[in-house]
Amino acid sequence: MDDTDLKIIKELQNDGRLTNQELSERVNLSPSPCLRRVRSLEERGVIKGYTALVNQKELGLPVTVFIRISLQNHDLEHVQIFEDAIRGIGEILDCYLMTGKADYLLRVAVADLEAYEKFMREKIHHIPGIASIDTSFAYGVVKQTHTFS
Incomplete structure (x- = not known):
């Protein structure tokens, strides 16, 4: 390049x-x-695709939630079950495999606290093998970019 x-x-x-x-x-x-x-x-896969950047608030999803998840077991089967489940959940915008205390960091967009509770109860809590969940709500954005400089 x-x-x-x-x-x-x-x-x-x-x-x-x-x-x-x-x-x-x-x-x-x-x-x-x-x-x-x-x-x-x-x-070559350097450019993976093209997309439109949208305003979350205008889509009715003003709440950004960061969720740290740790698994009970880290064997291939449990990891695969968790990761397959996460890939199928639309509210999850990003899921990162992490070092440190949590195994995964999820970025989620929801409409409000009620939608977040429903998301957790109906989608996340049903995934087997989760040991702990820690949630933080973003109340502002300091920097958000989609370009490398």
């Missing part, structure tokens, strides 16, 4: 709706080589 690839990535992170013509002008390439580079980045 060279500087031109990095410029392409940065431009697409800032605006994934750029036309190839616009992108090629911004990175000082002609359209054909620019398109070849974009396709190569996609094929």
Whole structure:
């Protein structure tokens, strides 16, 4: 990956709706080589896809919750059961495997405290093998970005 690839990535992170013509002008390439580079980045998995960034509040999901979960057992079977269950739950935006006291950190978006309680009772508490759950509610955002600089 060279500087031109990095410029392409940065431009697409800032605006994934750029036309190839616009992108090629911004990175000082002609359209054909620019398109070849974009396709190569996609094929190599550097660019995983394109998406729209949405406002959680406008979607009716203003509450961001961070949930730390520890498992009772860490054998392959229990880990697989937990991770498969987590992948199927729509409210979970991110799930990270962690070091430290908790095994996993989840970022969840819900409408309110009642929705959070329902989410926990109906979705998380039914997953077998959870030893502990610790929850924190975000009451503000200091920085949130989707670009690398």
